[in-house]
Amino acid sequence: MxxxxxxxxxxxxxxxxxxxxxxxxxxxxxxxxxxxxxxxxxxxxxxxxxxxxxxxxxxxLARNLIQDKCPVCRYEFTGLNKTQLQCPSCGEPLKVEQGHFHRLTPPGTIEVQAVEVKSQQVED
Missing domain, CATH: 1.20.5 (Single alpha-helices involved in coiled-coils or other helix-helix interfaces)
Structure with missing residues (x-):
């Protein structure tokens, strides 16, 4: 066995x-x-x-994600701080600085804002 x-x-x-x-x-x-x-x-x-x-x-992300309005068309969107981007609504090139969107313009360009003036009729 x-x-x-x-x-x-x-x-x-x-x-x-x-x-x-x-x-x-x-x-x-x-x-x-x-x-x-x-x-x-x-x-x-x-x-x-x-x-x-x-x-x-x-x-x-909380420190660098900026939500602001486009200075040209007032469209509100989000971008990263210290970057360049385009507005999705009007296509304007923008730069994100100090928590706001700024237009990306060549040096020496002067920004002008138009003001609407109401006309008055002057009687003689």
Missing amino acids: RLNSSLQFTLGNIARWLAIFAVIWLLGAVGLGWLVNSFLILFGLLLLAPVIAFVGFRWW
């Missing part, structure tokens, strides 16, 4: 188990605290990095 056992104690199996035990004993003698701590720190950073990135992006 033949015994069919999954654990056979041969010289090769015993040597393999002794080698594994020796490596574990050697690592235990050296100290594995630093290895476990580094894995826990790495795991914690992997969990916290997306949260910190999301909060940082929201903070940056």
Whole structure:
């Protein structure tokens, strides 16, 4: 009758188990605290990095996203601070500075605003 056992104690199996035990004993003698701590720190950073990135992006977006009206057509839209863009309504090139949209004009151009004056009839 033949015994069919999954654990056979041969010289090769015993040597393999002794080698594994020796490596574990050697690592235990050296100290594995630093290895476990580094894995826990790495795991914690992997969990916290997306949260910190999301909060940082929201903070940056709140500081740099500007909502204002176009100085030409008064169309209200959103742009990023310190960038150049075009008004989606009239196509005027604009520059975002100090939280407001400004027309992008060549140097030396004087901005003039027209004022409507009501006419009056003067009797002689």
